[in-house]
Amino acid sequence: SQQGEEDPQALSIQEGENATMNCSYKTSINNLQWYRQNSGRGLVHLILIRSNEREKHSGRLRVTLDTSKKSSSLLITASRAADTASYFCATGSNTGKLIFGQGTTLQVKP
């Protein structure tokens, strides 16, 4: 069953602007991960946030996690054309499976 729901489904911004993507999930989790998928390629892991963490940074990426609201957000600051891709959240739980959301397609216009 699908765990994560992402919002928006598609996002189009200008280079230099910030992009925010949201992910909501339904059951309790051990961690939440964000992945990027460029067209025609496999998914690439970006960042992992544990259930006892609230915020994590990696370069231009900032991830927040609110377990009370069962939601996470991914912020990409100062976006570049190369950030154009689909972004997926995935929840990890005691089942041992990662359950992926349906993704947000980000287009960054030069």
Next chain:
Amino acid sequence: DTAVSQTPKYLVTQMGNDKSIKCEQNLGHDTMYWYKQDSKKFLKIMFSYNNKELIINETVPNRFSPKSPDKAHLNLHINSLELGDSAVYFCASSQDASNQPQHFGDGTRLSIL
């Protein structure tokens, strides 16, 4: 060096045929996975092996049979292909089975005529 490699990259075949997809990882990981991504980009896990042992077996038709000859390889054999099998199949690996970050191959695009 490619960390997770799948072959072939493209597979076009007739309905009813049998085909195999191969996957190899050189990361020394214990756990490997097969996912199916449909035309709407929804990614669903099919199988997972940990040290050659099957640990996740989702509701997948038994026309799909995974095989792991060693922990660096996980192959997927599909019998009697159907139109609905058209999708992109991704192999992935992770250090272990405890929700660690996963490394994906670039996918095998399967088209059934």
